[in-house]
Amino acid sequence: MDFSKLKIIIAREYLNKVKKKSFLIITFLAPVLFAGVCLLPSLIMAGAKEETKKVGVVDYTGFVADSLVDHQTVKYISLAGADLGMSPELKPDSGKLNALFDQCGADAIVALLPVDSLATQLIATAYSYKDLGMETSSLIQNDLNQAVENHRIANYERETGVNLTAAMADVRSNINLISMKVSEDGSIAVSESGVLSILSMILGMALYLFIMMFCGMVMSSVIEEKSSRVVEVLISSVKATELMFGKIIGVALVAMTQFLLWVLLTVGILAAIGAVVGFDSLFGMATADPTGMTGDMSGIAVIFSTLGTLNYGSLLVAFLLFFVFGYLLYASLYAAIGSAVESEADTQQLQMPITIPLMIGFFISIYTMKAPDSGVVFWGSMIPFTSPIVMLSRIPFDPPFWQIALSLAILIGTFVLMAWFSAKIYKVGILMFGKKSTFKDLWNWFRQKN
């Protein structure tokens, strides 16, 4: 290897890609998107504080409407004496319903009908012009049940003289399961496996997409040089291997640049918005005490405290390591494929055997979130063609260090082997014109002595 020439090739490859409009657009737009996704939960929470809904209650039982308690979002109006003109099929008269809406100005009208004379069973129907939404509906349903239960308890107590309310309060249980992860150093922290699962899936998917995207870049760059025939001039100045590795390293640097810009810009945008709006209102729910073992920890607080326990530094390092070596492994293979064809359209068939293991890796990584300790996942994280994706998706579940190291070592070893294999194909392939190449050709090129 002539490193001064390698440097020139890397520089051209890098600058050529980085100066492209598409690169600039993706690099600067994606962080806005990422920041948006990060802010989404807060935005949804902010947007969810909807105005109070007025709910009219037509109570045919006579004991529910008065004991309903208002909420911030739902206000009950007792429509005592109102009649909806129920048909025997329990359908209201629409004229009367509309008139009632006009009269009380409610957003919804709930009709409560006893099925039998003792009102052991009730039918509740909510009428509204606009959909109430799941949250409001379930709130109303809970309130109705609560009101009916309270009424029945009161009846029971009156008839038997037993203080049922006190008895029920005594026996009530309200258990909230909190997952705590015990680390080897003895520290204990909240850890919600659902959060880790999603993180694991995101990591697996991100790596899969990254490898696909940048390996594709290497391949089209190889094809460009071959189909434009510039390769023959290049190859009279530098060695084929220098050209191939220069290209692969150049694109790797493009990937690094893009990735680091994404991280920095996303953090920057979030920090900027946080500075303007205030972090508390942005991540208000994250301020819950993560070690507080009180049962009233909200779901989002659990998510944030789980995210808070992750070691982002080592996550970033793991991502970069598995990306770099996973990319290198596949990029050299994609370069070999690119060398065998003269146009992108011809790559389909030859690409297949290297796309499939990559996809298998992706599927195993999805399985990782379900069963991070299963055999499939373990072997998937060791076998080099799936390992970068699967191992990375295991990282949030804190696998033993030796497994990470072993996986990486196998990956690097395979990369070296594949690079050698691909370089032999590439060397011959880039100068083959005019004939559609098959796997047999590639194999022959590999065996050819120079």
Add this chain to the structure above:
Amino acid sequence: MAIIQINNVSKSFGEKVALDKVSLEIPEGKIFGLLGPNGAGKTTLIRIINRITIPTAGSVFFQGRPITDEDVARIGYLPEERGLYRKMKVGDQAMYLAQLKGMKRNDALRELKAWFERFGAQDWWNKKVEELSKGMAQKFQFITTVVHKPSLMILDEPFSGFDPVNAELIRQEILRLKAEGATIILSTHNMESVEELCDEIALINKSHLVITGGVDEIRRRYGEDNVEISYSDASLQPRTLVVARPEVNAKLSELISEGVTFHGFKEVIPRMNDIFIKLVTEGV
């Protein structure tokens, strides 16, 4: 002194033999024509000299020692299939190719600017290659081939795609480079330019070297030793007559006795074109 010496070079791709025991010497400071029909093995030979392809057997010497990568860096190669990065700017691309040939940035910039000026192409620098016309792109590629002052240039069909004016420009540049001491291997099907430019040639056919030597010598060797006499006869009608050399004196005295007026008297040398066709079709 031979700048390139090719010793018993063979190359086969699997079953197919592309070159079979070819030995050649390319003299320094000369223009050497590499001739042969399509598919004869010329490109393979050129790629072997360039070390793009490694021969199956045999060896290549550069100025008397086995050729190395450093030597190849001193070769300028214009392949028959021209190729440039279409989306890349002319200037960037010229700098890239020059630096790959081992030129320092500043030297490359200075030399390229000089060449662009000589070719009247100063305003190409910031254009993309795809914006150039075919002729312009060809000229540009010629510049990138010679900018690093190679001591050996391999030009494969350098005139194809040029109009007569630009072809002449390239011809003059080739002669100028030769005058500056460079050796040029010219692979072409254009036999007129072979006659005009080449000092020596080699003809390859069906992976074998058919003939190599000086152009004049070969042309003489394949001549039928005839002489062309041109004269006007008694009625002042211009005539030419081709006579085998042994019979020239007898014929001349005959004509003199007829009282003709001589215009000229020259040796008939066959065209390279005829020799080429003869050697390739008859498989001598």
